[in-house]
Amino acid sequence: MLEELGAWIEGAAETGRGVRPAELEESLHREVAAPVQHLLERLAEERQRSAAARRFLEDLVDAFPDPVLLVDGGREVVRCNAAAREALAVAALPVPLDAVLRDPGLTAAVEAALLEGRTTQVDITPPMDPARRFAARVSAAGFAGEDRGAVLVLREMSEQVMIERMRSDFVANASHEIRTPLTSLVGLIETLRGPARDDPAAREEFLALMAAEAARMQRLIDDLLSLSRIELAAGAPPEETLDPAPLLRSVVAKFAPRAEEAGVALELRIAEPLPAVVADADQIHQLVANLLDNALKYGAGGGRVEVTLDHLPRAPAEAGPVAGRPAIRLCVRDFGPGIPAEHLPRLTERFYRVDRARSREIGGTGLGLAIVKHVLRRHQGHLSIESRLGEGSRFCAWLPSPAAGP
Ligand SMILES: Nc1ncnc2c1ncn2[C@@H]1O[C@H](COP(=O)(O)OP(=O)(O)O)[C@@H](O)[C@H]1O
Ligand SMILES: [Mg+2]
Structure with missing residues (x-):
């Protein structure tokens, strides 16, 4: 029983x-x-x-908007929330803390929490997203039994802190860009005074190099000033009414000789009639010139550059903030080598270039697309970029147009 x-x-x-x-x-x-x-x-x-x-x-x-992670005594992340998975690209758990966030300050803070139960705060930058910065608070957590863990709560730094950082990065980058041609100039002057002093042929050659370096500095200063002027005006929206077609024709005409020289067929197609837009003519001129300059500089190998202008009663999603509204679309398309996808999101950053050496060699400042972006931002417009390797690139500027039709 x-x-x-x-x-x-x-x-x-x-x-x-x-x-x-x-x-x-x-x-x-x-x-x-x-x-x-x-x-x-x-x-x-x-x-x-x-x-x-x-x-x-x-x-x-x-539901917490800030990344939260739980680390055990083996220095492994055993738990984390959705924000942490997203911000730190955590795929599967457990994972060594080192593999998601390698930072000496953070390592020390975790040790202090695990061994002494202390709470500390450190600033960290996620390795795969160096543009972001977090303030991390690390404290001890009790596990079952004797085990101790550490809880990490990351808080993204305020915009103010980020702006400060961007400002100092910008000053450092700009100084570096200016110093490069300056260093060449100093070297060339020294050579002219010394070894090339009595050599007329060498003198001519060095003077030509010096002129090129000086021109590079000038372009850089011009672009920096343009950028700062556009940014200064950012708070004041444009007031002029502009007929986009004649403006586009005149900019394209200015580039025609250069296109011919490079063996590029420069085609312009305007779908008229077009409504007038409220825009700053000088800035739109600069925008088109920068896109055309790039198409001819980087895409000339394709032998053809297409410039189009049309009006859409409802801009598609790629028009960003202009989507769903009537818009003027201005595109510059080349059939050159194209741009690898991973670079696309960063192209409009100041001084960002896909190939630094090549951009320098052909006289780029790395500021052209930053200028384009800022012009469009002031106009409440948007820049969309499409590119396929081996097929070419298409840069489209979207400007909101006042009327639903011409
Ligand atoms: N049409 C294009 N085809 C390929 N790469 C391009 C094109 N336009 C721009 N780029 C890339 O984007 C980078 C940034 O462009 P930009 O801001 O105008 O600077 P810059 O032309 O002075 O180098 C360029 O250095 C180049 O690598
Ligand atoms: Mg450029």
Whole structure:
């Protein structure tokens, strides 16, 4: 009898519920099996409740906008929330903390939390997203038993802090860009004074090089000034009314000789009639000139550059903030080598170039597309870039147009 009861309890514990076997005696069932069954049912309910509580906690931590990570004594991330998975590209857990965030300050803070239970705060930059900066708060967490863990809460730094950083990066970049031609100039002057002093042929050659370096500096200063002027005007929207077609024709005409020299067929297609837009003529001129300059500089190998201008009653999604509204679309398309996709999001950053050496060699400043972006920002427009390797690139400027039609 007891054996039977034992088997029954074992079975019930395994399945979570016991079905009364027919052969179990009535009294035995009432006094032992039924209370055991009741206990098992309570246990199952308890399990469900704690699973629900755990899901609730997980949802709660997931709803947190800041990345939160739990690190165990083995310095492995054992838990993290949705914000952390996104910001730090955490795929599967557990993962060594080092693999997601390698930062000496953070390592020290985690050690302090694990070994001494101390709470510390450090600033960190995620390795795969160096443009972002987080303030990390690291504190101790109690695990089951003797184990101690560390909780990391990251808070993205304020825009103010980021702006400060961008400003100092910009000054450093600009100084570096100016110093490069300056260093060449200094070297050339020294050579002219020394070894090339009495060599008329060498003198001519060096003077030509010096002129080229000086011109590079001038372009750089001009672009920097343009950029700062456009940014200064950013708060004041343009007021002039502009007929885009004649302006585009005149800029394209200016580039015609250069295109011919480079063996590039420069085609212009304007879908008239077009509505007038409220825009700053000088800035739009600069915008087109920069796009054309790039198409001829980097895409000349394709032998053809297409410039198009048209009006859309409803701009598509690629028009960014202009999408869904009537817009003027101005595109410059080349059939050159194209741009690898990973560079596209960064092209409009100041001084960003796909191939630094090549841009320098052909006289680029790295500021052209930053100027284009800022002009469009002031006009509440948008720049869209499409490029395919080996097929070419298409840069489209979208400007909101006042009327639904011409
Ligand atoms: N049409 C294009 N085809 C290929 N690469 C381009 C094109 N336009 C721009 N780029 C890339 O984008 C970078 C940034 O352009 P830009 O800001 O105008 O600077 P710059 O022309 O002075 O180098 C260029 O250095 C080049 O690598
Ligand atoms: Mg350029």
